Amino acid sequence: MEAILKIEHLSKTLGSREILHDISFETYGGEVFGFLGPNGAGKTTLIKVVVGLLTLDTGKVTIAGKDLAKDFEAALANLGAIVENPEFYKFLSGYDNLLQFANMRGGVEKERIDEVVRMVGLENRIREKVGRYSLGMRQRLGVAQAILHRPKLLVLDEPTNGLDPAGIKDLRDVLKNLAHKEGVAVMVSSHLMSEMELMCDRVGVIANGVLRSVHPIEELVSAAGIGQEEFVFSVDDPEKGAEVLSHAFETEVKPNEEGKLDLTFPKEEAQTSLARANRILIESGISLYTVSKKENRRLEDVFIELTRGEGKQIG
Amino acid sequence: MAKFLRLVGNEWKKQFSRVATWIMLVLLVASTIFFAFFSGLSGRIFSSFYSEDIFWQSELEYNEQYVNEVDKEGNPTDYALDCQVRVAFYRYLIDHGVSPEDWRYITGLVMDMAEASVRGTQEEAARLTAIVEQQNVRAYYEWRLEQQIAAEPAYEAIYRWAADYLISHNVTPGNSDWRSGVVSDVMNAKIEIAKQERLLKEESADYSGSRYEKARNTELLGLYRLEHGQKSNPADAFDGRSSGDGFWDVMVSSLTLITLVGLICIVIGGSIVANEFSAGTIKFLLIAPVKRWKILTSKYVATLFIGAAASVAVFLLTFLLSLAFTGGADAFLPALSVKGGVVVKSSPYLRLLGLYLLAGVKVVVMTTLAFAVSSLVHSSALAIGISMFAYLAGNLIVTILQLMNLDFARYLIFANMDFAAILQKTTGFVHHSLPVAIVIVVLHMIVFLLTAWDGFVRREV
Numbered sequence: 097m098e099a100i101l102k103i104e105h106l107s108k109t110l111g112s113r114e115i116l117h118d119i120s121f122e123t124y125g126g127e128v129f130g131f132l133g134p135n136g137a138g139k140t141t142l143i144k145v146v147v148g149l150l151t152l153d154t155g156k157v158t159i160a161g162k163d164l165a166k167d168f169e170a171a172l173a174n175l176g177a178i179v180e181n182p183e184f185y186k187f188l189s190g191y192d193n194l195l196q197f198a199n200m201r202g203g204v205e206k207e208r209i210d211e212v213v214r215m216v217g218l219e220n221r222i223r224e225k226v227g228r229y230s231l232g233m234r235q236r237l238g239v240a241q242a243i244l245h246r247p248k249l250l251v252l253d254e255p256t257n258g259l260d261p262a263g264i265k266d267l268r269d270v271l272k273n274l275a276h277k278e279g280v281a282v283m284v285s286s287h288l289m290s291e292m293e294l295m296c297d298r299v300g301v302i303a304n305g306v307l308r309s310v311h312p313i314e315e316l317v318s319a320a321g322i323g324q325e326e327f328v329f330s331v332d333d334p335e336k337g338a339e340v341l342s343h344a345f346e347t348e349v350k351p352n353e354e355g356k357l358d359l360t361f362p363k364e365e366a367q368t369s370l371a372r373a374n375r376i377l378i379e380s381g382i383s384l385y386t387v388s389k390k391e392n393r394r395l396e397d398v399f400i401e402l403t404r405g406e407g408k409q410i411g
Numbered sequence: 412m413a414k415f416l417r418l419v420g421n422e423w424k425k426q427f428s429r430v431a432t433w434i435m436l437v438l439l440v441a442s443t444i445f446f447a448f449f450s451g452l453s454g455r456i457f458s459s460f461y462s463e464d465i466f467w468q469s470e471l472e473y474n475e476q477y478v479n480e481v482d483k484e485g486n487p488t489d490y491a492l493d494c495q496v497r498v499a500f501y502r503y504l505i506d507h508g509v510s511p512e513d514w515r516y517i518t519g520l521v522m523d524m525a526e527a528s529v530r531g532t533q534e535e536a537a538r539l540t541a542i543v544e545q546q547n548v549r550a551y552y553e554w555r556l557e558q559q560i561a562a563e564p565a566y567e568a569i570y571r572w573a574a575d576y577l578i579s580h581n582v583t584p585g586n587s588d589w590r591s592g593v594v595s596d597v598m599n600a601k602i603e604i605a606k607q608e609r610l611l612k613e614e615s616a617d618y619s620g621s622r623y624e625k626a627r628n629t630e631l632l633g634l635y636r637l638e639h640g641q642k643s644n645p646a647d648a649f650d651g652r653s654s655g656d657g658f659w660d661v662m663v664s665s666l667t668l669i670t671l672v673g674l675i676c677i678v679i680g681g682s683i684v685a686n687e688f689s690a691g692t693i694k695f696l697l698i699a700p701v702k703r704w705k706i707l708t709s710k711y712v713a714t715l716f717i718g719a720a721a722s723v724a725v726f727l728l729t730f731l732l733s734l735a736f737t738g739g740a741d742a743f744l745p746a747l748s749v750k751g752g753v754v755v756k757s758s759p760y761l762r763l764l765g766l767y768l769l770a771g772v773k774v775v776v777m778t779t780l781a782f783a784v785s786s787l788v789h790s791s792a793l794a795i796g797i798s799m800f801a802y803l804a805g806n807l808i809v810t811i812l813q814l815m816n817l818d819f820a821r822y823l824i825f826a827n828m829d830f831a832a833i834l835q836k837t838t839g840f841v842h843h844s845l846p847v848a849i850v851i852v853v854l855h856m857i858v859f860l861l862t863a864w865d866g867f868v869r870r871e872v
């Protein structure tokens with residue numbers, strides 16, 4: 097796969113504080129890359145560096161093979177972006193705003209503008225002045241503006257901010273389509289893990305200006321235990337119970353601090369596995385007091401764990 | 412280049428989508444119409460509503476009350492005689508239906524006749540009455556010549572030249588025939604020349620080379636116009652005299668409106684960058700694949716374009732109004748001036764264009780100041796405020812410093828933006844030279860543009 101955005105050892109200091117510290121990662125055409133971090137983690141700052149609003153102190157940013165510092169115009173020609181809130185010329189219509197962007201880039205035909213307007217579902221209101229748009233409509237216009245010139249890299253800072261549920265779903269579909277069908281590298285930032293799960297293929301976790309880790313989304317989902325069910329067995333002889341269950345289910349089962357046994361089954365086999373565990377315990381002469389189902393660990397817990405210590409105190 | 416023009420087009424489109432821009436332009440158009448109307452045309456238009464003869468009847472009745480006033484000895488008083496003259500004057504005008512445009516009224520001939528009939532000899536009264544009654548132009552000129560020679564015998568040849576010209580060319584006295592005024596200007600110039608030549612010969616301290624020079628030029632220009640039949644000289648309008656049918660007076664007065672164009676430029680230049688920051692749209696502007704200095708330049712160019720377009724609009728509108736009001740007979744006359752003792756022709760349009768450009772210097776410098784402040788502090792209010800103050804109060808500051816005898820004021824930017832005044836040496840500083848002014852202006856422009864560049868291109872957003 098081709099790396100569209102390549103960030104190498106990027107650091108950025110604003111004032112006297114180092115906001116970003118030695119960040120390196122790549123995003124590829126055809127994937128949606130999520131950028132996850134608590135408030136003040138540096139997501140917006142990183143995006144501002146990528147889109148050329150801020151200069152970097154050290155490191156290198158490459159967009160579609162063009163060095164941003166050396167080849168500014170060629171690098172940005174492959175970029176579409178929304179940074180923070182989408183702001184437009186309120187005294188111009190949505191269409192005239194898009195024309196302004198088209199003029200700055202060149203090579204955008206009238207048909208493309210119409211197509212993009214349809215894609216974001218604004219065709220009925222596009223001739224109205226932006227001053228009369230709602231936040232969600234401006235967000236949609238922002239997306240239209242960002243994809244107008246068919247960029248290879250699309251960078252969106254909290255794009256679902258202000259959208260209604262239908263709008264969020266539409267946006268998700270638009271972004272997935274762009275990535276999976278047209279091979280665009282999409283990078284979105286968010287502090288909502290659940291949103292990331294539905295949209296992203298890979299997630300980078302940032303906290304306090306440091307990129308903690310990058311995971312394929314499946315990894316996070318399984319870490320969060322989604323798709324599995326966990327049960328707690330309370331028995332008279334935990335040691336022996338652990339032994340027979342370990343043996344039967346070919347996993348290691350140990351009594352926990354409370355002397356109970358935790359067992360996790362894939363969701364679809366939960367019923368049969370539960371019945372089987374019951375049977376085995378009874379056959380082994382172990383008395384079963386209770387079985388209870390444990391609540392899933394939520395994605396948010398994983399998120400907090402991944403960024404532990406950093407999210408509580410906005411640094 | 413095409414891309415750059417598209418950027419300028421974007422800025423242009425944005426400015427013209429704002430209500431504020433249109434309000435300013437409407438005000439400019441209204442002021443242009445107002446100006447064209449009041450600079451030379453109003454007099455013409457009002458005089459068609461109002462004619463002097465409406466007062467004649469009441470003047471007559473008023474003066475009739477005092478014609479019989481006598482002093483202690485029973486003789487008529489001076490005032491009574493004056494009233495008798497006026498009564499005779501108004502009665503004649505009314506009884507004979509003389510119009511206020513009639514040459515006999517305008518030249519004062521009717522008044523002379525009335526005077527003669529009261530205070531003069533019978534013979535003189537009869538002579539003047541005959542001239543008035545027969546409307547005898549030739550006899551009028553001959554009578555006037557006699558009067559002039561009697562008063563100043565030394566200039567007989569000059570007076571004779573004028574009378575001969577007027578008689579032989581059938582020039583109607585008064586102001587209906589333009590040649591009448593030109594002949595009188597030339598005659599007075601010739602007298603001045605003779606006077607100065609005499610003073611020179613006498614080695615008198617009263618001799619004035621500049622007055623001599625000026626009279627020579629007037630004489631040359633007058634004779635040229637008489638010879639070539641040019642009824643007015645547009646150059647007069649540029650020198651602050653009224654010219655011909657007023658076409659060029661109106662055109663020249665439109666220069667004042669460049670001050671207003673300057674205000675518009677300052678408002679636009681002071682907000683065109685700051686507004687992007689206050690609206691947050693700067694982010695979208697700067698993530699376009701265009702180097703920042705190009706965006707900044709496109710904004711600067713767009714601002715100056717709007718100023719230039721507004722100036723062209725002022726010019727064209729004034730031209731059309733002036734043409735409509737005056738009929739435009741003077742619109743295509745050449746401007747005449749004297750250079751090295753010969754009359755040269757030039758285009759008054761080129762001359763006006765030159766003055767527009769000179770007036771534009773101040774506009775450009777102050778607009779650049781507004782532009783620089785606006786991209787440095789991102790506040791349109793501050794940028795517009797500072798630049799407006801400098802634009803409007805700059806001259807006053809220089810004048811105050813001059814009054815305090817502080818000569819360094821000559822190096823202030825405010826003292827060096829009016830190139831036209833520097834050329835005409837009317838700035839009040841001795842040896843105020845244009846090259847120095849140009850250097851001062853260029854240095855300021857460099858500082859302003861670098862400030863704008865630094866505030867916009869190097870700033871992190």
Ligand SMILES: Nc1ncnc2c1ncn2[C@@H]1O[C@H](COP(=O)(O)OP(=O)(O)OP(=O)(O)O)[C@@H](O)[C@H]1O
Binds near residue numbers: 111113142
């Ligand atoms: N101009 C600046 N000067 C100094 N510090 C700044 C500046 N801009 C941002 N910061 C700091 O940088 C840190 C990262 O900010 P950033 O906006 O990138 O966070 P974020 O991850 O986008 O947060 P959020 O989720 O709230 O949008 C914050 O602590 C912020 O206070």
Ligand SMILES: [Mg+2]
Binds near residue numbers: 140
């Ligand atoms: Mg942010």
